Each structure stands twice: as C-alpha cells, then as structure tokens.
Amino acid sequence: MSHSPRIRTVLSCTMLVAALGAGATACGSSDHPLSAKPYDAAGQIAFNGPVGSQKADPDKPLEVTAEGDDGRITDVTATDAQGRYVAGELTADGARWHTTAPLAAGTQYTVRVSTEDEGGAPGRKVLTLGTDVPTKKKRLDVTFGPDSGKYGVGQPVTAKLSAKVEDKKARAVVERSLKVQTQPATEGAWHWVDSKTLHYRPKDYWPTGATINVRSNLKGIKVRERLWGGDAKPLRLTIGDRxxxxxxxxxxxxxxxxxxxxxxxxxxxxxxxxxxxxxxxxxxxxxxxxxxxxxxxxxxxxxxxxxxxxxxxxxxxxxxxxxxxxxxxxxxxxxxxxxxxxxxxxxxxxxxxxxxxxxxxxxxxxxxxxxxxxxxxxxxxxxxxKEWRGGSALLEGVKEGPTAVDAARLRPQV
Missing domain, CATH: 2.40.440.10 (L,D-transpeptidase catalytic domain-like)
Structure with missing residues (x-):
C-alpha cells in the first residue's frame, strides 16, 4: 500500500509527587493523526463500479470493501448530480459498505470514501460513475392528459403508462413520482383505473379559476426488476367557470x-x-x-x-x-x-x-x-x-383529512 508515512502519537510525561501527596503532571504530544492531510486511499479499498467509460448496471448495488488488514472504512457517501443521497450501510468493523436503495438509470454518481490505517491516519478517495440508460423496452414513459389548456371543473387528469405495473410496491413508486400541484391548494388523489392508467381528481370539483401543474419525477427511478422510469411531458391546466x-x-x-x-x-x-x-x-x-x-x-x-x-x-x-x-x-x-x-x-x-x-x-x-x-x-x-382514495397505492387505508394529506406529502421521495 502506498500512502504518506503513518503518524504515531508519542507521549512524554513527567510526574512530580510532593511529600504530602500533592502532585502535578506535565505532558507534551505530537500533532494528532486526524490533523494530517488525508492520504490517497486507492490502494486500501476495492470498488465494484465500472472501469473507464463503462456504465454501471443500475439494477446492481454499489459496494466498497477494505483491502488488507491494515485499515478500515470509516464513512462512505454517494450522491447524484442533483446532490441527492443514496442510502447505504457500513459494517461495524468498517470492512464493507453497500447501497441499500436502487440507483437511478442514466445518472451520474459521486462516491466519497473515508478510511483510516491502523495508526489512525485518515485516507480519502473520490469515485465517479454513470449508470446505463435503459432501452425503450425497459423504460416506463408517462403520457399525461388532456392537452394543456383551459377546461371545466370536472376534467380529470390522466396518466397513461407505456408498460403494465401490477405490483403494489411498484405502483407506489410510480404514484409517488407523479406530482400534481394546484393553486389554490386542493385535496386530490390518484386512482389506478387499470395496470397502465391512472386518473387524478379532487374530492369535489376543481375550484373556478384554479391552475393545475402536473409533472413526473420518475425518470431514471427503478420501478421494478428491469424497469426504470422514462420520459414525461409536463402538463398545465387552467379551470374556467363552473x-x-x-x-x-x-x-x-x-x-x-x-x-x-x-x-x-x-x-x-x-x-x-x-x-x-x-x-x-x-x-x-x-x-x-x-x-x-x-x-x-x-x-x-x-x-x-x-x-x-x-x-x-x-x-x-x-x-x-x-x-x-x-x-x-x-x-x-x-x-x-x-x-x-x-x-x-x-x-x-x-x-x-x-x-x-x-x-x-x-x-x-x-x-x-x-x-x-x-x-x-x-x-x-x-x-x-372513500372508494376513490382506495384506488391509490399510497392512500389506501390512510385516514381521510388533513392528516392523510400530510402523511402522503411526507412520504420519502424515491
């Protein structure tokens, strides 16, 4: 392993003890190892990411492991280009870290690894990688409807999916990523009509003069095995008289x-x-x-x-x-x-x-x-x-009212 020389702490103490039992100590020390400039930890770790210009498979977790017996991993953070963190787990002995949440497809990641050697000297290594863009067959595109424009108070918002989504967990991933923002704020919910169609409507008709903005945050997100979120054109509706x-x-x-x-x-x-x-x-x-x-x-x-x-x-x-x-x-x-x-x-x-x-x-x-x-x-x-809310993968079984709206809003974002 090649890095800067290890810095060990040396203590020199003199103790003076008075005849009556009173005493004092005087100690001096060298600089603490944590104050040293971090060495390059490249030789101390192994990474399962791609080499060179290759892309990582977003369906596989990232893993960093400590090499040899003279050091350990102390911390790892992985973030995407927008600064969002990827959940991960480090073993208690510092021997291995791996992601516990799926990566997004077609995304750049930065992985920052911190280590220390047996003498406590800190090491650092920054790793970068990109993930594959899924083919059209592996991509879940979303088409919102109707076309942007002015509509009556009864117009539902629709979302057509390019592939079937049957599993409830996968439906929750999709629904959590489909955002409907209204002005004024209006309680509403998505309802799964079938495995490829969702409708969104408020509890009552839309307020006169309301503005509705619809977008998808699904792009690159893993929906289920071998299926990732794809493209979606945002939608803006305005509501006329009732x-x-x-x-x-x-x-x-x-x-x-x-x-x-x-x-x-x-x-x-x-x-x-x-x-x-x-x-x-x-x-x-x-x-x-x-x-x-x-x-x-x-x-x-x-x-x-x-x-x-x-x-x-x-x-x-x-x-x-x-x-x-x-x-x-x-x-x-x-x-x-x-x-x-x-x-x-x-x-x-x-x-x-x-x-x-x-x-x-x-x-x-x-x-x-x-x-x-x-x-x-x-x-x-x-x-x-009540039945409409029951058709939501997120709100089924959640108590109706402001608490339910807050609960849905506070769910972790994928």
Whole structure:
C-alpha cells in the first residue's frame, strides 16, 4: 500500500509527587493523526463500479470493501448530480459498505470514501460513475392528459403508462413520482383505473379559476426488476367557470348553471324505453359541429341515418347533447331518442357555445343504467371519495383529512 508515512502519537510525561501527596503532571504530544492531510486511499479499498467509460448496471448495488488488514472504512457517501443521497450501510468493523436503495438509470454518481490505517491516519478517495440508460423496452414513459389548456371543473387528469405495473410496491413508486400541484391548494388523489392508467381528481370539483401543474419525477427511478422510469411531458391546466347542466329525464328539462346560478332552462327529450339515457355525472369530452349518426352504430333495430348538428359528446360510446329538430314536439313532454339528449337547433347551438371540455353534464330520474366510472368517457365523479382514495397505492387505508394529506406529502421521495 502506498500512502504518506503513518503518524504515531508519542507521549512524554513527567510526574512530580510532593511529600504530602500533592502532585502535578506535565505532558507534551505530537500533532494528532486526524490533523494530517488525508492520504490517497486507492490502494486500501476495492470498488465494484465500472472501469473507464463503462456504465454501471443500475439494477446492481454499489459496494466498497477494505483491502488488507491494515485499515478500515470509516464513512462512505454517494450522491447524484442533483446532490441527492443514496442510502447505504457500513459494517461495524468498517470492512464493507453497500447501497441499500436502487440507483437511478442514466445518472451520474459521486462516491466519497473515508478510511483510516491502523495508526489512525485518515485516507480519502473520490469515485465517479454513470449508470446505463435503459432501452425503450425497459423504460416506463408517462403520457399525461388532456392537452394543456383551459377546461371545466370536472376534467380529470390522466396518466397513461407505456408498460403494465401490477405490483403494489411498484405502483407506489410510480404514484409517488407523479406530482400534481394546484393553486389554490386542493385535496386530490390518484386512482389506478387499470395496470397502465391512472386518473387524478379532487374530492369535489376543481375550484373556478384554479391552475393545475402536473409533472413526473420518475425518470431514471427503478420501478421494478428491469424497469426504470422514462420520459414525461409536463402538463398545465387552467379551470374556467363552473358550468353544470342537469337533465331531469322525468320532467324533460335541462337546467344549466354557471357558478351555482341557473342561466337557462331547456326543454329536452332523452332516451326512450330500451334506449334510456344513463343516469349520473358525465364530463364533456368534446364538441363536433356535424356528426353522422346511424342505427348500426348502436345496434338499434329500427333504421335511422341522420346528420346531427351542434353535437356535444359526453361518452365514448356515442351519447351526445345535440340538435334534434325532428323531435321538437316531444321536447319537454316525452322521451323519444336512442339515448342522446335532444333539443331545438337554437338551444343546441347555445349549449354548444356555452360549454367547454371538462364541464359537467348530469342526468337524473332516467330509467337507464348508471354511468360507468371508467371505460366510457369520464364517469370518475360517480365514485365516492372513500372508494376513490382506495384506488391509490399510497392512500389506501390512510385516514381521510388533513392528516392523510400530510402523511402522503411526507412520504420519502424515491
């Protein structure tokens, strides 16, 4: 081993003892070894990191071991380029240190090793390494939705994953890395719709005028064996007025509210027996000036083929609020449609111009089935808050309220 000469402490003491038992000591010493300049500990340690320009496998732990019998490791710290520490463990005898948390992929690390020899002289060695960037097959990319822009108070945030995540621990890693920041602060939670899809919504509708920023901290983080976090484009949403359209299929009227105040009452017709309109809360998915509707699209036994105007879509399966001039005589009196909500052309044009994507359309008193929570547009608001929280990998079983929000916020970050 080659390093600066070992420095040993030499003590020289003279003790004077008086006849009556009183005494005093006078001692002198050389410099303490800890005050010496650290030697290069390269020959005192072994490191399992890559050599030269090679990259480390992020799936394998880092390890530093003491070489020979004349020294030991006293401390090791490993940090990434942002200064974040990697958890590690040093044995009591100073013979071995290893990481206890996974490394991130595609990241640079600095490992600082402190040692001492048998005489107590300090040694230092700084090691650097980079980790491999995973291939696309090993990368979990995230696509947030909808597109950045202005939406209604009912618009959920969505996260689509490029690979399935089934394990609960892996889901917790993903969910912990998906950040939703709102102004004003609003309690909300992610819900796993399936192994590749998450939705985020607040307990109640978004506040009017809210700003929502969504980002991912998942890049480079190990999700599970051979799968690391990948890319994600951040998302920014702003929320408009609270527009709610409530259709009472029993009275055949739709009342439209803006910020809690009724601004229009419209006679309508909804689905007739056998094609009854779904009950529950739906969210505006989009608007189309003209849509061709045919009996074949819903498997209706009676034939129809119509061009429909001022069509506002509320389900993926083809339920719209639209102009239906052929049924004006029934609007306000009877339900005659194949499931859509029909109204006069003037009223449909007004509705079309008034609502935006993310606004609320609610149907009550229909004999139809309830709106599906998922898989046919956004039925998210038909899930009560306790059940919604139960679909989170982080909040399941955590008590609701401010304490729960704080608990989620204070969880360790990966």
């Amino acid at each position: 527009i709610e359209a409530v259709t009472d299929a029993g009275s055949h009227y739709m009342t439209v509210y803006r910020n809690g105040e009724a601004i229009n009452s419209i006679p309508v017709t909804t689905g007739r027996p056998g094609y009854s309109t779904r009950n529950g809360v739906k969210v505006v998915l989009g608007k189309e000036y003209a849509v061709r509707m045919t009996s074949a699209s819903i498997g209706a036994s009676d034939f129809y083929d119509k061009m429909v105007y001022y069509a506002t879509r509320v389900t993926d399966s083809g339920e719209y609020v639209h102009a239906a001039p052929w049924s004006v005589g029934s609007q306000g009196n009877a339900n005659t449609s194949h499931g859509c909500t029909g109204m006069s052309t003037d009223n449909a044009a007004w509705f079309y111009e008034t609502v935006r994507q993310g606004d609320i359309v609610k149907v009550v008193n229909s004999s139809g089935a309830d709106m599906d929570p998922f898989g046919n547009g956004f039925g998210d608001w038909n899930v009560d808050w």
